Amino acid sequence: MEHPEPDARNLERSLGEYVRAVAAAVGVPDESTTVEISDTATAYLGLPQRWIDRPDHDVMLVWNERRGWSLAVETDPAEDPVVIAHHDGGDLVPDPRAVAQFVTDTAAGRHTGRKRPGPVAATTRGALAERLSPYVHHPR
Template sequence: MTSHPRSQFVEARTHAARERTDQQQRAVRTVAGQARDHTEFTAMLSMLGLEQCMSSPTPLGRRLAVYVDHVAAAVGVPTEATGYEVSDTATAYLGLDRRLPSRPDHDLMLLWDERLGWYVAVETTPAEGPAVVAYLDGDTVPTPDAVARFVTDLASDRSATRIRPVSPPTDRAELATRMGAVCPVPA
């Protein structure tokens, strides 16, 4: 797979997000070791802006990370070609090593969005938005095997949905629960 500026940016952003999460977890462990009781522990986390780190033992970010890892394994994408982010919108990126005959100079990417589900797009320049090729119909959190079949079917020129209606916002706790049901979080 060719390294494009967009994929380099996604990789760097993913690495930075993982580093930030690791630092936050170390800070929470340090605070836990220094606090005299739960009240002090909570107050110290609040002062450091880390209260969100203890809000749920399995937040959407952790569920999404596991889900993306499972999908990447099913599709055959190495971990270093993946990325995910939970901000105002939860999203994921998987760089595919496939190309379309109609655009042989452009890599394909498999994208996920909490409202759109999975879709395949052609990588373009960073100034352009991705050119969507097809959407995976159905649930926004399908099984990894269903996503792999979608990618295989698309590469084989089997039918693909070109238009997908935007779903209403999903409750993030429900989204995390659905991801946990499809791909359990390791202990």
């Protein structure tokens, strides 16, 4: 089935609603999230946890349209974050409860998805917008 490409504004809104649902499941306020649509659609959630190996750095949950969710530790602004684990499962838009469980399991040392995954099945932005559409509840 062919999916028409959404405009960036609609995709940003849909992704934003999904990220808010993930934030609620993880237990962080909306203010701790950002979404950006550019050459790659991305999302960020700042988490209140600290990582035992890097107690002076913030932990973040990040998403991009090519690889899905990853848990990472922020470093200096000029450096890339240190990835702790990648959510495996092959779904770019897993249920928010599954993402929350991924965070809980990783923090407890029970997550084994540490290797860098390949891209999740290639998808168009139209297909991504369709997967995100259940999270859009009302027009703004």
